[in-house]
Amino acid sequence: xxxxxxxxxxxxxxxxxxxxxxxxxxxxxxxxxxxxxxxxxxxxxxxxxxxxxxxxxxxxxxxxxxxxxxxxxxxxxxxxxxxxxxxxxxxxxxxxxxxxxxxxxxxxxxxxxxxxxxxxxxxxxxxxxxxxxxxxxxxxxxxxxxxxxxxxxxxxxxxxxxxxxxxxxxxxxxxxxxxxxxxxxxxxxxxxxxxxxxxxxxxxxxxxxxxxxxxxxxxxxxxxxxxxxxxxxxxxxxxxxxxxxxxxxxxxxxxxxxxxxxxxxxxxxxxxxxxxxxxxxxxxxxxxxxxxxxxxxxxxxxxxxxxxxxxxxxxxxxxxxxxxxxxxxxxxxxxxxxxxxxxxxxxxxxxxxxxxxxxxxxxxxxxxxxxxxxxxxxxxxxxxxxxxxxxxxxxxxxxxxxxxxxxxxxxxxxxxxxxxxxxxxxxxxxxxxxxxxxxxxxxxxxxxxxxxxxxxxxxxxxxxxxxxxxxxxxxxxxxxxxxxxxxxxxxxxxxxxxxxxxxxxxxxxxxxxxxxxxxxxxxxxxxxxxxxxxxxxxxxxxxxxxxxxxxxxxxxxxxxx
Numbered sequence: 001x002x003x004x005x006x007x008x009x010x011x012x013x014x015x016x017x018x019x020x021x022x023x024x025x026x027x028x029x030x031x032x033x034x035x036x037x038x039x040x041x042x043x044x045x046x047x048x049x050x051x052x053x054x055x056x057x058x059x060x061x062x063x064x065x066x067x068x069x070x071x072x073x074x075x076x077x078x079x080x081x082x083x084x085x086x087x088x089x090x091x092x093x094x095x096x097x098x099x100x101x102x103x104x105x106x107x108x109x110x111x112x113x114x115x116x117x118x119x120x121x122x123x124x125x126x127x128x129x130x131x132x133x134x135x136x137x138x139x140x141x142x143x144x145x146x147x148x149x150x151x152x153x154x155x156x157x158x159x160x161x162x163x164x165x166x167x168x169x170x171x172x173x174x175x176x177x178x179x180x181x182x183x184x185x186x187x188x189x190x191x192x193x194x195x196x197x198x199x200x201x202x203x204x205x206x207x208x209x210x211x212x213x214x215x216x217x218x219x220x221x222x223x224x225x226x227x228x229x230x231x232x233x234x235x236x237x238x239x240x241x242x243x244x245x246x247x248x249x250x251x252x253x254x255x256x257x258x259x260x261x262x263x264x265x266x267x268x269x270x271x272x273x274x275x276x277x278x279x280x281x282x283x284x285x286x287x288x289x290x291x292x293x294x295x296x297x298x299x300x301x302x303x304x305x306x307x308x309x310x311x312x313x314x315x316x317x318x319x320x321x322x323x324x325x326x327x328x329x330x331x332x333x334x335x336x337x338x339x340x341x342x343x344x345x346x347x348x349x350x351x352x353x354x355x356x357x358x359x360x361x362x363x364x365x366x367x368x369x370x371x372x373x374x375x376x377x378x379x380x381x382x383x384x385x386x387x388x389x390x391x392x393x394x395x396x397x398x399x400x401x402x403x404x405x406x407x408x409x410x411x412x413x414x415x416x417x418x419x420x421x422x423x424x425x426x427x428x429x430x431x432x433x434x435x436x437x438x439x440x441x442x443x444x445x446x447x448x449x450x451x452x453x454x455x456x457x458x459x460x461x462x463x464x465x466x467x468x469x470x471x472x473x474x475x476x477x478x479x480x481x482x483x484x485x486x487x488x489x490x491x492x493x494x495x496x497x498x499x500x501x502x503x504x505x506x507x508x509x510x511x512x513x514x515x516x517x518x519x520x521x522x523x524x525x526x527x528x529x530x531x532x533x534x535x536x537x538x539x540x541x542x543x544x545x546x547x548x549x550x551x552x553x554x555x556x557x558x559x560x561x
Contacts, residue, residue, distance in 0.1 A: 001219060001311055002295045002417045003280070003286050004339060008225040008232065010318060011336045012211075012239055013201040013294055017082035021165060021198030023156050024049035025141040031086055044090050046165065047349075049140040052194040052339060057087035058205035059096060059115045060124040062103065077104075079168070082199055083126075094118055101181040106226060106275055106301060110135075121179060125171045125187050129157050129228065130273065131195060132169035136193040143483070145192055153416035156196060161230030164238065167337040177390040179319055184309070203239045210337035211240045218416030222286075224271045224279055232272040243269040253278045276301035280558055283308045294339065296331075297323055313339060348408040351483075353422060355403045359480040361433045363396050363473050367438035373441065382448050382465055386522055395470050399477040402501035406481060407491050439545060440472050443538045450534070459525035463513060464535060466524065470509055471539030474502065479546040488548060 007376050022040075026049070030038050043050055063076030065084050074081035087147035097116040104111040110127025125132065139148045157167055171191045179186075179209055191192050211221050221241055227231050229249050237539040247270035254265060265285040271278065276299065283305050286293045295302075295309035298319040304325040306312030314327035315334040331338050367388055383391075417528070447468045451461045481487045492498070511518050519525055 001294045002291045003220045003222060004214065004296075005211045005222045005282060005286070005305075005309070006226050006296045006336055006339075006447055007298070008223055008227060008235060009201055009299075010315070010334050012223065013203050013208045013235065015078050015201060015318075015334070016197050017078045017166075017201050019082050019086040019197055019407055020200045021159065021160060021197060022050070022053055022086075023198060024053070025139055027155075030493040037089070039252050041089070041091050042090055048143045050090075052140065052172050053170055053197070054087045054090045054092045054196065055094075055117065055122075056124045056126050057083035057118070057173065057197070058092070059098070060111055060113045060126045060170075062101075062111070069211055078201075078456055079166070079199060083168075083197060085421070086197075090155060099180060102182055102184065102187075106299065107186070107361045109226070110187075112182060112187050114179065114186075116177075120178075121175050123173050123182065123186060124199075125191060126168050128168050128226070128273070129153070129169040130253075132191075132193065135187055136171050136191045137152065137189065138191075139193040140195075148193060151197075157228065158230055159197070160198045161228045162234055163198075164231060164234035165200055166227050168197040168199065168232050170197065177495075196401075203235060204335065204337070206335065206337040208239050210340040211239060211414055213340050214343070215240070215242065217340075217413045219343065220266075220269065220281075222269045222271070224274050224282060226274060227272055229272040232270050238272045241269050243267060247272055250278050255282060258285065258288075262288045265289070266291075274403040276305060279305040280308055283357065292417065294502050296336075296339075297327075298334075299449065302326075326452070342448045343412055344408060348406075350418070351408065352404050352406050352430075353411065353490075354366070355406065355480045355483060357424065358429060358483055359403060359434060359473075359477055360396065360400050361429075362436035362440065363476065365433065365437035365445070366472075367391055367469070369437060369441035370444055373445070382444065383462055384523055387462060387466055387524070388514070390522055391466065395473060395505065396499045398501050398505050398508075399473055402432070402495065402498040403480060405479065405495050405497035406493055409482065409485075409489075409491070428557075436476060436542075436546065437551070439542060440476070443541065444468055444470060447534055447538055451531075455527075459519075459523060460527055460531065463524040463527050464531040466512065467527065467535040468538045470505070472542045473539075474505070475539040475543035476546060479543060479550075482550075484550055486550070 006012055020032050031035055036086045040050070044054060045051070061080045061084060063074060063080035063084060065081050065183055066073050066075060088544060094117050097112060097122070099116060100114040102161040110125060111129045111540055112123055113313060114121065114123055133153060134149055136148050138145050161167055171193045173190050173192055209411040214221050222239055223236050225234060229247050233244050233247050246268055248264070248268055253261065253271065253274070253523040262285045265282060266289055271282065279295065279297070279302065283293050284296055292310045294311040294313055294314045295305050296315065297303070297306045298315040299322050303322050306314065306323060311329060312327035314330045316330045316332040317334045319330070325443045329342065350520045370382050371388070444465055448465055451464060479494065480489050484491065512522060512524050
């Protein structure tokens with residue numbers, strides 16, 4: 001994966017919303033200042049704008065906040081939960097009845113309710129400031145309704161957004177008591193702006209580290225959010241995302257042709273005020289640059305973008321079933337850091353697969369060469385069929401199993417993503433397979449010839465040859481812990497499975513050599529320490545020769561590994 005497109009809320013941030021500022025035409029209330037708390041409560045009854053802000057937070061809201069066992073639990077949207085937490089502190093008591101509502105939708109980015117409050121009927125509206133500022137015609141200032149002046153509000157939005165605050169605008173209007181249903185046309189005229197909520201959702205510490213690790217691994221991280229541009233830029237800066245200064249908003253994306261977007265998308269990492277349709281276009285534009293793209297999403301409308309991405313990543317907690325079905329991977333904790341962990345695990349699995357292939361092919365070919373060369377030379381087979389089967393089924397599998405548990409090397413997350421078209425059997429892999437096969441088989445023939453010249457019996461020759469091949473494979477397995485670099489590293493102690501495999505293999509080999517029932521089954525016999533010493537020397541020779549070759553390869557050919 002070369003590019004990760006991530007949403008912000010809950011993935012890069014904690015999804016623990018809190019209202020830190022309430023902004024009206026005349027005042028800026030810092031809700032985090034305990035010294036101002038009582039003053040704000042006292043103003044609720046006398047400050048019309050503040051009263052309407054509290055009412056909007058309470059009545060234009062689909063969420064409930066409960067406490068179970070003393071633990072706060074939000075049933076619904078975390079942003080609305082933050083509004084409720086603030087509004088419930090403002091000691092506002094009114095008789096209320098909900099009549100109708102328009103639920104929030106990312107297509108129009110607002111929510112509206114029709115509510116009876118103290119025998120009067122109101123429409124309360126909250127949503128994205130850039131949307132609501134186009135809908136309102138009036139504003140509340142100095143406890144009076146005046147003509148709306150957009151310029152000061154844009155300054156307030158920009159100032160607070162640059163502090164990393166997510167901003168929601170609130171508006172209302174009084175309607176006839178006979179009105180029973182609410183439509184989009186009802187909020188298209190005569191709406192009165194009362195203020196802005198400044199909400200903070202702090203970045204996750206683990207997300208900051210995960211973004212750093214991703215960049216180090218050559219993976220570009222792009223934030224795609226529905227928040228205000230300045231908010232997105234501030235959070236992106238805190239998290240460590242590159243190229244945040246030239247953020248694009250949804251309107252910018254719509255204004256670009258597919259060809260123009262294809263050029264821009266690789267140099268821009270932050271996208272604000274976006275819709276699911278924008279996400280799909282961004283994924284397609286990145287893919288046209290030849291990149292492998294991962295895309296996160298949680299809503300039903302995100303499904304097309306997740307399906308289009310090379311790796312669709314759904315949120316396990318807040319994600320819908322449709323999103324999970326469309327995705328290739330589901331994050332059980334909705335945490336961006338989990339994506340980085342998955343990348344690390346993927347790289348480890350791929351590298352260990354390569355190591356296993358580098359080990360298995362030469363050892364299998366070496367055993368085959370012993371048979372083929374003997375047949376072509378019209379000589380007796382050095383090993384019986386059962387003995388060859390023992391080497392294949394027990395020895396080789398036991399050792400290759402250990403390589404699957406090797407940890408990712410220390411440079412594994414500092415290399416750029418591999419080319420997906422890369423052949424796992426590279427020219428170097430073929431070269432390594434050929435010469436190690438010849439080396440193992442050659443040493444086997446050499447040991448066999450030496451023993452034969454001494455008039456050694458066939459069972460001893462076969463048992464010594466099996467032991468030689470076992471030690472050759474053991475030492476070569478250690479060679480394969482690092483394909484190019486020197487294989488004896490400090491991480492050799494951390495792979496416990498390797499040591500378990502060697503212990504099991506040692507027990508099995510002792511049984512082959514010294515257990516009478518194994519002698520009957522495999523045709524082996526007891527061998528002396530001298531024979532074992534010859535086997536160990538042959539295996540050590542394999543290790544030394546392969547390590548010399550790796551050193552020469554690193555020095556003169558400088559391969560990627």
